[in-house]
Amino acid sequence: MSKPGETSGTSVTKSNELTKAALENKGLIEERLKRLVDERKEMSAKRRETSEALMKKYSESRKPAFYSKNYNRIEKELKRMERELSVHGEGRKIVDQDLQEAAERLAVCFLVMGYEKS
Structure with a gap:
């Protein structure tokens, strides 16, 4: 049994495996991350355009x-x-x-x- 404060060998192995998998898929991860960031920018731009359009629509004193x-x-x-x-x-x-x-x-x-x- 391990003493408090010590790490077991299995957790280190698992984290190393995750790091290796992340390094292998680095390009794919960066591509997905970039796509998500771009989608987020588009959504916020659409939301801003929509809110600006609504503000313009309801702030104008038109019939x-x-x-x-x-x-x-x-x-x-x-x-x-x-x-x-x-x-x-x-x-x-x-x-x-x-x-x-x-x-x-x-x-x-x-x-x-x-x-x-x-």
């Missing part, structure tokens, strides 16, 4: 696509509706006046007829 495409049509429709409402409002005033005048004439007729019957 939504639906609004800008249909703005003129909606504005014309609203103006038409406003005109109709004002026309209807004027029409209602005229009708109300006519009804008031008719009610007054009818009341006069009833008063006249009521007085004639008496």
